[in-house]
Amino acid sequence: MKKPTIAVVGAGAAGIIAAWRAATLGAAVTLYEKTPRVGTKIMISGGGKCNLTHDGPTEDVLRAFRPNEAQFLRPSLYRFGAEDFLEILTSRGLAIYTRPDGRIFPVYQNAKDVVQLLIGLLREVGVTVRLEEPVTGLDAGGVRLRGRVEPADSVIVATGGSSYPNSGTTGDGWRWIAELGHSIVPLRAALAPIYLHQNDIPGLALRDVLLKARTTKEIAKWRGDLLFTHQGISGPSALGVSRDVAEAMESAEVTLSIDSRPDETFESLSGRLIRASRDNPHHLVASRLDLPERFRERVLTSAAIPLDQRMKALERKARNRLIENIKGLPLGRVRAVPLEKGEVVAGGVSLAEVDAKTMRSRIVPNLILCGEVLDIAGPVGGYNLQAAWSTGYVAGNTAALQSVE
Ligand SMILES: Cc1cc2nc3c(=O)[nH]c(=O)nc-3n(C[C@H](O)[C@H](O)[C@H](O)COP(=O)(O)OP(=O)(O)OC[C@H]3O[C@@H](n4cnc5c(N)ncnc54)[C@H](O)[C@@H]3O)c2cc1C
Incomplete structure (x- = not known):
């Protein structure tokens, strides 16, 4: 039987986990990244130390977000929460510690090692990673790449926000998604x-x-x-x-x-x-x-x-x-x-137009969204990466299962 094909756009926190999860379920996954690196923004997270996530009961973690964001994130955080994510890392050798304020970091390693570990995950399940491959748009049957279309059964857009544009995040996803009929909640600086x-x-x-x-x-x-x-x-x-x-x-x-x-x-x-x-x-x-x-x-x-x-x-x-x-x-x-100097951007794809249980677009068939491209911006403390890990996992799950339905 032919494997379902999935294109994941953006090799940040959400895209990496989405690609890994979909490939774990047997899909043929290609991860497109426009910069020469996987996890560019993870590398600079937490001042290079990477505040991976936040400790505590899921409801407490959700309370850190604005009420509509918490409501949207609830299904994915319960499906794949901080413990599930940390289990993947610690079972592969990453030692972690929790600061008194609940922020969780690697003990000996730093953000670079976290990215290496995530690259290892992608290799384990055979994800094809295409670096320096900017996607230029979406097509009914796949993704557009500098003049040609590469077909895929489903597309996951995980292009992040638009702060720190040198790290590759220049708001590309919003332009394509808006053209397809989605509303984009006005962008504003957050954590800036x-x-x-x-x-x-x-x-x-x-x-x-x-x-x-x-x-x-x-x-x-x-x-x-x-x-x-x-x-x-x-x-x-x-x-x-x-x-x-x-x-x-x-x-x-x-x-x-x-x-x-x-x-x-x-x-x-x-x-x-x-x-x-x-x-x-x-x-x-x-x-x-x-x-x-x-x-x-x-x-x-x-x-x-x-x-x-x-x-x-x-x-x-x-x-x-x-x-x-x-x-x-x-x-x-x-x-x-200054919006571009924020750790995250508030605003993005309207949460009302995305199914919180699956991350499927309610407007465009076979389009799945995850991470900061959505209208989510948590406080400092590991919340934003956790939102990316959780929504990425659900997105990968949906794409793999949807493609074989
Ligand atoms: C300085 C800084 C420190 C931070 N520290 C922390 C922290 O310690 N803890 C925490 O929880 N959060 C932190 N954050 C926030 C966190 O990094 C983001 O919330 C998170 O990375 C969002 O994940 P994402 O996968 O949605 O987007 P990103 O990680 O931004 O990934 C998006 C990816 O898509 C790629 N891309 C964009 N357009 C295209 C295209 N057209 N074609 C192909 N690829 C494309 C980009 O190059 C990028 O690699 C920090 C942010 C910054 C800027």
């Missing part, structure tokens, strides 16, 4: 750095602060580390609010502020400063603030308190201004959230 109009402390890093974003009301907040860059801010807190900020900026001005003492109340800080004025009246106010030097100076300046002010001269009004700035240092207006 935030550019500000002003930043005078580039290079400064803060640990465990609460970053807040607001228009006329608070729109997002994220607690974690934060880094000041030449253009604005980056690091987990900035990435954490970036999607909401990018959305809100379309219709309003967004401003940011930092609570550098998120566990302390206004009253407890006030009490501490009053005691310090009484016990150490000759100390500099700056020396009583347990904050990195450059940040401390910024807080004092913003509170209109001279850097050489002594505790004994800290009047009630100045003390209150100081606390307001410790609990909410204004960073000013957001200038931009």
Whole structure:
């Protein structure tokens, strides 16, 4: 009996697992990748360490996504969740560890080794990998490649998003899929750095602060580390609010502020400063603030308190201004959230037009979609790769079984 033929477009996380799963079920699979490498984006994931997935019960993992995304992902995460994926890697020798915050990484190896392992998986089941082979479009009977059509019984599109375009993801899939009648939810930056109009402390890093974003009301907040860059801010807190900020900026001005003492109340800080004025009246106010030097100076300046002010001269009004700035240092207006610098892109193929149980297009026969090409963008923490592994697995399964139906 002739093996079903499947074309998988994009050798990223979703495409690799889709191709592997379909070939495991006996299909003849060709994986087309436009860059010279398999797993280009996996290589740069987690700063080269690859945050493979997130620990915890599936419902907790789902809760990290927006409600409509969680609903869409539920069937595939239950079909092929973090444990199933990790079992494949650990049974082939990858040692993993879970950080206290639930993020799972390889212990000794890095993202490159993960990719090598995934390449090994593709070899095990005989997937044909065609590198530097950009697909230029979709055809009723297969995929278009620089002027010719290569036939396939089913096509899986796993072309990813459009951030980090140098890694091969330039939004190609969306163009073809839109031409075939799908709606593409408008694209927005997510997990991206935030550019500000002003930043005078580039290079400064803060640990465990609460970053807040607001228009006329608070729109997002994220607690974690934060880094000041030449253009604005980056690091987990900035990435954490970036999607909401990018959305809100379309219709309003967004401003940011930092609570550098998120566990302390206004009253407890006030009490501490009053005691310090009484016990150490000759100390500099700056020396009583347990904050990195450059940040401390910024807080004092913003509170209109001279850097050489002594505790004994800290009047009630100045003390209150100081606390307001410790609990909410204004960073000013957001200038931009650069989509191309995001770890993922929000938006993509509308989830309403894809069957969550099979990843089949509800609009185009024999078209299957998986990974970031879909309108899914989870937070930092291994969630996005897990969404790609899970939807990729279901896509491969569907393609192999559909082709022999
Ligand atoms: C810097 C960075 C760090 C990240 N770190 C993490 C992390 O630690 N943990 C985590 O969970 N997520 C992380 N992410 C997000 C994660 O990498 C993505 O969510 C995930 O890779 C999406 O998988 P995908 O298979 O859908 O797309 P991709 O992995 O982007 O793969 C798509 C592939 O399709 C190929 N392609 C595109 N167009 C064509 C075409 N026309 N023809 C042929 N091939 C084509 C591309 O070259 C690419 O290889 C990170 C992202 C970035 C940018």
